[in-house]
Amino acid sequence: MRRFWEFITSPLLCVACGIGFFLSGLFLSLFLDGAPGYFEDIESSLLLTWLRGKVAAGFSLPLIFFLLFLLVVAVFTLNLVLCTGDHLTGLVRRRSGLRRFIPHIMHVAVVLVVAGHAVSASSGARVKGVGVLEGRGVRLFAPAWTLYLEDVDIEVGKWGYPADMVAHVKIQAEGVTVARGSTRPNEPFFVDGYVLYLKNAGVLPSGARYALFDLTRDPGAPVVLIGALLFTLGNLLYLLFPARNFRKNERRGK
Secondary structure (H helix, E strand, C coil): CHHHHHHHCCHHHHHHHHHHHHHHHHHHHHHHHHCHHHHCCHHHCCHHHHHHHHHHHCCCHHHHHHHHHHHHHHHHHHHHHHHHHHHHHHHHHCCCCHHHHHHHHHHHHHHHHHHHHHHHHHHCEEEEEEEEECCCEEECCCCCCEEEEEEEEEEECCCCCEEEEEEEEEEEECCEEEEEEEEECCECEEECCEEEEEEEEEECCCCCEEEEEEEEECCCHHHHHHHHHHHHHHHHHHHHCCHHHHHHHHHHCC
């Protein structure tokens, strides 16, 4: 057990993870440049669901490198959690001052970001490309809602393309209206933990108007936001208090 602890918390493992992260990311970037369609459906479902489908279809070289990429991230996160936890535990036991906790803020932030993405990838929901005609509704199965498009306003620019669009929607569950509101690009509609995005709108040759929506649920998003804020705070503190000051305080035991 001691040898495992020394290995999992060793700087050498961090270096190996960094090299693996770089090589797998480099290969995937080069591969996507030549075959961008391989990962085009990754946003249409949860990551774990997408992975199960790819594995069931058979292993390929890009999939192996993608799994390696995820493995490197997981091992690096485990290393970061154990090392940071060990250092923080020691600081708490020694009742150290708050200044000595500052270098670990960004470590905690990275862990929170990875954890938040993992939660969303395993327990979130994504429904992509839901098309609805104006005045009509469409049945959703996750969640069990009916999405009605009451009306859609499309403002056409001088070049003939939509300059702005607003969709007024109503959501019903078992015949009861649970929410009503509007959404436009970059202004999603939030309802019961889900986020409804207006992706596109237009007019069919028949003259009927339609809107295209994405519906997502990301339970890990608040955790990612907290991690991002902590990471920003850590960077600001390093700018305000140079790293050499931390090293001096470490030598003095402050």
